[in-house]
Amino acid sequence: MVAFRYGPAVFGAMIAATLMAQSTYLPGLAIQSSESLDSPRHTAAVRITHWITAISFVGLLISGIAILIAHPRLYWGETGALGGPSLIDLPIPFMIGHSGWGRYLHFLSAWVCVLTGLFYVYSGVLTQHFRKDLLPAKADLAWSRVARIVWNELRWKRPTEDESLTYNVVQRLAYLGVIFVLFPLIILTGFGMSPAIASVVPVVRSGFGGQQSARTIHFFVAVALVLFLCVHLAMVYLAGFTNRVRAMITGYSAARKERS
């Protein structure tokens, strides 16, 4: 029964989150500012799911590393073990003894992450977040535009406040890739490693070429997500850390006094 102790609270939070997503911007959560130039940036649903996902991702990453170091060797196909051929030997020492709590934490975090993700996708479709905020305009998909944005970011050029009010095409593509490619892929390869789930839906294992292939792909998708996180944090820093984090907490971007 212990498992259901937090149930009502979680359920209440989800209902509240739905209502907040509908009312879009909660004045109560915004920092009261004398400046009237503050502009709405993120809906409540986006902010709440962003931070829950962030916490669960940290849990998944720490526990994933704890599980990996028990056997930091990657294989291809159905099977693989010490004494047999490997695909990659990661330069990490074998450290047995963390995969127990690692697995507990991994699945607890995975449930939080997946349920939050499902809610995010549901609300994103409902509020047209994907269509309005993330789907790139056709004209923006030109290579020259993409290249210019990447070039500006590589030169560490700070975006203007107007540019911060909407996602540029590179951001849109990165977010869509994470939400609709990397996350589904890491969930499916996780299923592929499960002997129970593979017995019900064999294609989650055979589709990736076997249990060990699923494990290897799971690892590389995790690496891709960590790389995304690094670039994401670097870009948040570039665009103005305080203001961007404030926008993701309160929903509002503060008006910048100086014009860049």
Added chain:
Amino acid sequence: MSERLSRRKLITTGIAAAAGASGLGVAARLADRYGLIPPDDGGVYGAGETMTYAAQRLLMARHSLAREYTRSDISKIAPVKGEAPENETYQRLSAGGFADWRLKIDGLVARPSFFSLAELKRLPSQNHIYHQACEEGWSFIAEWTGVSLSYVLNLVGVLPQAKYVVFFGFDTNFDAVDKQTIKGKWNSIDMAEAWHPQSLLAYGMNGRELPPGHGAPLRLRVPRQLGGKSTKYLSWITLTDTVKDIGQGFGAGGVERGFSWYAGI
């Protein structure tokens, strides 16, 4: 904007939250009744563990079968985790070719029984070639020969109250007078896993006698869970309606060392 968060919305939220809470209460009672709560449902990780176990059990409501491979798929390397028990009883039985070994089956059964290895081998035998993954990440495919667990359970006659089948090997102090002092690699499975057609009491591996490292003379094989669930060096099987009175009450010695009870992952 504040008018949009009206009183009506707050009342709706309240009603919905109350409905949700009572719905969860009903769900909890149903989950308990249909055996969807694992023995290690407490603590920080209990919620996640319960969700995983309940979700997978519902998903596998009808016996789903682990993939059966062909002989050409059998791995050349089948690593062993841990070593054969060093205690005097096991060494003596092993030296005698396990002729004096007996498997005790008791608890919630109509006919508590002892089986010798020869008796088990006279029962209808099965061969299964399936994949086995270790908790740590490595895996292999092997062929296992033995008698179906459900066949043996039918021989002893399982009473309807039974909820778990508990397995003790020679690497546990299974002869402890007080069951709460039992330690080691004992484990338990639910009845859904016990009646599963691929669950096997194996005495042979890859066409030979079960090697010592792989659990001689007899081990459990449950292919829909991680390898650690397939208890080795079996000595005693008992059927029970609760695992709360064995060891620390989590259903497996492994839980006491930090590993979750359910290993379908």
